[in-house]
Amino acid sequence: MSSSATPGLKNVLVTGGAGYIGSHVVYCLQKTRRYKVISIDNHHNSLPAALTRVAELSLEELKASCSPDEPTPSQLESTKVDAHTCDLTDPASVRAVFAKYGKGGIWGVVHIAAYKAVGESTEIPLTYYANNVSATLSLLQIMSEFDCSRIVYSSSATVYGTPPEVPIPESTRLKADSPYGRTKVMCETIIGDLCSAEPDKWQAISLRYFNPAGAHPSGRIGEDPRGRPGNLLPLLAHMAVGRIPDPLLKVFGNDYPTEDGTCVRDYLHVLDLAGGHLLALEALEEGSELNATAFADVKDGKFKAYNLGKGKGMSVYQIVEAMRKATGFGYKTEVVGRRRGDVPALIADPALAQKELGFSAAHDLETMCRDLWNWQKKNPKGYET
Numbered sequence: 001m002s003s004s005a006t007p008g009l010k011n012v013l014v015t016g017g018a019g020y021i022g023s024h025v026v027y028c029l030q031k032t033r034r035y036k037v038i039s040i041d042n043h044h045n046s047l048p049a050a051l052t053r054v055a056e057l058s059l060e061e062l063k064a065s066c067s068p069d070e071p072t073p074s075q076l077e078s079t080k081v082d083a084h085t086c087d088l089t090d091p092a093s094v095r096a097v098f099a100k101y102g103k104g105g106i107w108g109v110v111h112i113a114a115y116k117a118v119g120e121s122t123e124i125p126l127t128y129y130a131n132n133v134s135a136t137l138s139l140l141q142i143m144s145e146f147d148c149s150r151i152v153y154s155s156s157a158t159v160y161g162t163p164p165e166v167p168i169p170e171s172t173r174l175k176a177d178s179p180y181g182r183t184k185v186m187c188e189t190i191i192g193d194l195c196s197a198e199p200d201k202w203q204a205i206s207l208r209y210f211n212p213a214g215a216h217p218s219g220r221i222g223e224d225p226r227g228r229p230g231n232l233l234p235l236l237a238h239m240a241v242g243r244i245p246d247p248l249l250k251v252f253g254n255d256y257p258t259e260d261g262t263c264v265r266d267y268l269h270v271l272d273l274a275g276g277h278l279l280a281l282e283a284l285e286e287g288s289e290l291n292a293t294a295f296a297d298v299k300d301g302k303f304k305a306y307n308l309g310k311g312k313g314m315s316v317y318q319i320v321e322a323m324r325k326a327t328g329f330g331y332k333t334e335v336v337g338r339r340r341g342d343v344p345a346l347i348a349d350p351a352l353a354q355k356e357l358g359f360s361a362a363h364d365l366e367t368m369c370r371d372l373w374n375w376q377k378k379n380p381k382g383y384e385t
């Protein structure tokens with residue numbers, strides 16, 4: 001063990017720790033007081049301030065929960081993040097982070113960092129393959145060198161492309177429609193192959209995210225996209241807070257085979273999504289109950305993929321209405337042509353994650369929109385405020 005070990009805490013490396021999902025995952029890990037988080041982020045689409053806020057929030061919550069007693073040194077340590085600004089495509093700097101903790105010093109990895117814009121990936125595919133696939137390969141090689149062989153991988157509903165049916169079970173064939181989606185399929189394949197090749201060493205869980213939204217209810221951490229948001233909920237939040245001149249929501253198509261003609265997605269609260277990562281990490285703990293359940297039926301290496309969604313679809317118009325209620329803003333909409341790459345409906349079948357991990361996306365749409373608006377109101381310019 002390295003000198004960087006804190007008794008009672010497992011060291012977990014989170015890639016993309018300062019991002020929207022990463023920061024909420026780090027918060028959830030810290031809340032257990034069982035992990036010490038190390039973060040790697042290149043700040044391509046995030047700011048270091050996110051992790052400063054997470055650490056402050058965790059410390060405040062810890063002190064409040066201990067009071068009148070003082071937190072223990074291990075509890076205090078769990079609220080700190082060892083944050084590194086480095087790029088996963090640069091093996092030397094990633095290796096230096098692992099070297100700091102030594103062989104076996106990092107217990108597991110939550111690998112979130114990736115480029116994620118579907119449209120952009122069709123324009124610059126090589127950048128996506130390099131940043132998402134090559135970087136993952138390099139990370140796995142470095143993990144192997146340092147005897148770290150537990151990984152929770154951030155995948156996406158995009159791996160299903162246009163699914164033959166909704167809700168979508170994990171057994172659905174993978175057939176991504178974009179370079180971005182194919183990077184996710186490739187990384188799942190690589191990780192699965194590794195688990196098959198060395199079944200006594202590697203264990204991995206891939207989490208296929210549906211559409212995360214919302215923010216921590218404190219309004220201290222949330223989504224802070226650079227420039228004009230491309231995704232629906234942050235765009236509506238930016239409109240309501242006055243960041244978009246002449247706000248007009250372009251609805252990408254109302255001629256889909258859905259109830260109101262607009263696309264349907266499965267939106268879930270980001271804290272529910274982040275909680276799924278905790279369950280996945282627990283399932284990678286040898287001897288744990290979740291470990292036994294998750295891998296009970298696995299024959300060819302310990303690799304498992306789970307959908308993280310609510311199992312409930314919402315149309316674009318339903319989302320606009322929910323945000324109108326949350327913000328009081330009078331959204332104007334205009335129907336335009338379909339957006340390239342959009343599919344009519346993506347709804348998770350979350351039964352497997354519920355049964356094997358005990359996962360539940362408990363927050364409702366109203367809470368999701370309220371928390372998103374609370375974050376946006378308090379931070380009209382995001383972390384730059």
Ligand SMILES: O=c1ccn([C@@H]2O[C@H](COP(=O)(O)OP(=O)(O)O[C@H]3O[C@H](CO)[C@H](O)[C@H](O)[C@H]3O)[C@@H](O)[C@H]2O)c(=O)[nH]1
Nearest residue numbers: 116156157158230231232233250251252263265316339342
């Ligand atoms: O200005 C807008 C923006 C979005 N939409 C619609 O709103 C819905 C949701 O769109 P988002 O861009 O918010 O989300 P997507 O489902 O397209 O994308 C999400 O899911 C993808 C997988 O399907 C990827 O993982 C991606 O990174 C992630 O943001 C879609 O029907 C889209 O057509 C509009 O009508 N107008």
